[in-house]
Amino acid sequence: MRRLGQLLVKRFRRTMPGPWRLSLIPVLALVTSAFLAGHALAETPQYGGTWMGAIANDPPTLDPAYSVAAVDGMLIALLYDGLIGFDTEGRPIPNLAARWEISEDNRTYTFYLVDNAYFHNGKHFTAEDVKYSFERVLHPDTASPRTWVLDRIEGAKEFMAGQASEVSGIRVIDPYTIQITLAEPFAPFLSMLGMPAAHIVDRNEIEKYADPRTDYAFNPVGTGPFKFVSFNPGDRIVLGAHEDYHAGRPYLDGIVYRVISDQATLIAEFEAGTLHAVGLSAADLPRFRNDPRYRDYIQTQNNLWLYFIGLNATRPPFDDVRVRQAVSWAVDRELLAETVVKDTRIPAKGPIPPGLDGHREDLVGYGYDPEKARQLLAEAGYANGLTFEVHMANSDVNVQLFEPIQQMMAAAGIRMEIVLRDFSAMLADTTRNAIDAFYASWGADYPEAENYLYPLFHSDNFGAGGNRTSFSHPEVDRLIELAQRTADRDERIALYHQIEDLVLEQAPRVFLFYGQTWVVTRPEVRGYQLYRIFNADKMTGIWLVE
Incomplete structure (x- = not known):
């Protein structure tokens, strides 16, 4: 939701409290993909390898209910899934919802869910997980800063005020069908379901902690293509491939994001081969365009x-x-x-x-x-x-x-x-x-x-x-x-x-x-795409040439 920001090369956008995100502008490593189809046409994707990336600062949380910053939103997209996702152009595409129908009055959305999604702990995903996740964001005890993402659902206001035990507009039809009815038509609703706050969590993983806001924040368990391995604040976060991902195992075995805030350091690390991609500033762009080692690996997208x-x-x-x-x-x-x-x-x-x-x-x-x-x-x-x-x-x-x-x-x-x-x-x-x-x-x-x-x-x-x-x-x-x-x-x-x-x-x-985002990747990178939306990239199509 989005936000207001400064032009700053060294930091990611962060969000202030309130109904819309106020953000710092990332020019460096929040970018998560650049498309190199021309280099991959005749090649068969390979499994294996670890993606080496960079983030400018530590994520404040990895819990969707509290995600307000771009850095944690990008990581949440790797760890969790929403009902919908976004393609490179920002168009809604299926994710945990295989398809959906919208009623003639544009108030009721019926989502038909995939039946082969599993959380990282092995639990089978069902419609009950959607209902729990949405009601958790709206529950007053959660105190989520992102209630506005879902508060247009019928009965949400009463639930938030403690006047109802559940949200009347969220109905589980069967294990793989869920129906959501809005209080009144709201045209952007489908797109809003791709936001981090609408990503799905496992109730058992939340409720095993006395203080989930603190204790679950860096023990995330989702259905996403990558699972949490470790987080060393100020240094790096490590993710591993989810072998049973419903859309197919990612090619990468893992991802390491190092915390690097200085643009000059990022460029030096990239040229040394210790980062696979880096965002280019206006000062960097001319040099890389004229460098025969990298000019064929530069991609751009309006952002x-x-x-x-x-x-x-x-x-x-x-x-x-x-x-x-x-x-x-x-x-x-x-x-x-x-x-x-x-x-x-x-x-x-x-x-x-x-x-x-x-x-x-x-x-x-x-x-x-x-x-x-x-x-x-x-x-x-x-x-x-x-x-x-x-x-x-x-x-x-x-x-x-x-x-x-x-x-x-x-x-x-x-x-x-x-x-x-x-x-x-x-x-x-x-x-x-x-x-x-x-x-x-x-x-x-x-x-x-x-x-x-x-x-x-x-x-x-x-x-x-x-x-x-x-x-x-x-x-x-x-x-x-x-x-x-x-x-x-x-x-x-x-x-x-x-x-x-x-x-x-x-x-x-x-x-x-x-x-306008500009990214350069290492020559061994394949299938790396740029997305207009900060939390759209699942990194499932990226692979590395040995």
């Missing part, structure tokens, strides 16, 4: 990240829409993409990234027009120019990006002062509506445009919910809520376009870039 400057719509000077529009006209995104962030970012025209329903390649958005910016400022009473501060995480990468933006804005009569901050402290200030402008980003929790429009622009979500610009527009709220209830894809896309047009007109955020 559903949105980078922006947030403008507080309730505080002067940005309580005036003309001033907000002026700032949007004062940034040359094309030039920044060409000279600063290069191919690791794509100029953004609006809030919906490429690859999602609702994205428009022909959207005009804001170009660079300093004269128009000056005119709007004059109309708003700033004929002599405007001065404001933009807060951001303390990072050399951020400074390198914003110094050129300063010059662009100066040409429009705007003096923008850069304030480098501790990222958590900056978020706290945006939560209490205490700063005028900030630089951050948002990444998808699930692959739906709604996951951008609702948290970032609906008035329900001021502060930690995602709407840190305090933007409020009744028609935007109404259209977002209507889109959430609209099952017809074409009708929903039309609503997304209306919302996007209104958001662009009101300009509460200066949309800068969409993200």
Whole structure:
């Protein structure tokens, strides 16, 4: 669900409490695959070998009920399964549910489950495990930060309030059929079931601990393609192949993720052969493209990240829409993409990234027009120019990006002062509506445009919910809520376009870039794919050439 983040090379995105994830941007090793089909066409996959990867920090937990960070979400996808998964493009695909049906009123989902899935402890998976896992997330004693993933199920609110002993909208029909009924239609629901919080646990493994939140956190038992072996905080986490995985044993015998936060160290380890893949920053990309050892092993994918400057719509000077529009006209995104962030970012025209329903390649958005910016400022009473501060995480990468933006804005009569901050402290200030402008980003929790429009622009979500610009527009709220209830894809896309047009007109955020992931793999790697969603890769198709 998704989240807001800083442009930082050394860290993974992490999530703050609240209904939408606030995240740090990974540029390094959270990437889990790059597709090298051209090298694998004539080869037979081999079993064996250990994947050597890197994560930038320790996972806070390996319990789906408490997963809010990208690093643990990625690991949970390897250890557990959900009813659905995602393909490389972010489309829902079967996982523990072999197929499903949706009722005509778009409220009832019937899932027909696989009958050959086993937990790592040997227990057979059934529909009762789904019911338990979902009710566990919703139970008040669990205190999960991810109740919003499932609280639209009929009876969930009553269960969460202690007024019911079970969730009425979750019905086990038989051991391999489960029916879920929503309180009202909610178009993104199926995609939300791919989130870590909706992954399935074994009740016996949870209840054998007096304090599961602490004791189960690093003793995970799921049905996923890999099982937990060991975790040494600050050093590495080790996984082994699940021999009885329902979709077939993975080719790899195991996976080792070492904790490495420094990009230069990651690159050195990769070139030494001790890592099988590494994410490339804008600084790394040209060298690897020109290196004959690696240039054929580089892959890219747009990654559903949105980078922006947030403008507080309730505080002067940005309580005036003309001033907000002026700032949007004062940034040359094309030039920044060409000279600063290069191919690791794509100029953004609006809030919906490429690859999602609702994205428009022909959207005009804001170009660079300093004269128009000056005119709007004059109309708003700033004929002599405007001065404001933009807060951001303390990072050399951020400074390198914003110094050129300063010059662009100066040409429009705007003096923008850069304030480098501790990222958590900056978020706290945006939560209490205490700063005028900030630089951050948002990444998808699930692959739906709604996951951008609702948290970032609906008035329900001021502060930690995602709407840190305090933007409020009744028609935007109404259209977002209507889109959430609209099952017809074409009708929903039309609503997304209306919302996007209104958001662009009101300009509460200066949309800068969409993200682009670049990964290089070692020559011995085969079948390694890039996924748009951070927790989609099961790593079952990867194999290593001896």
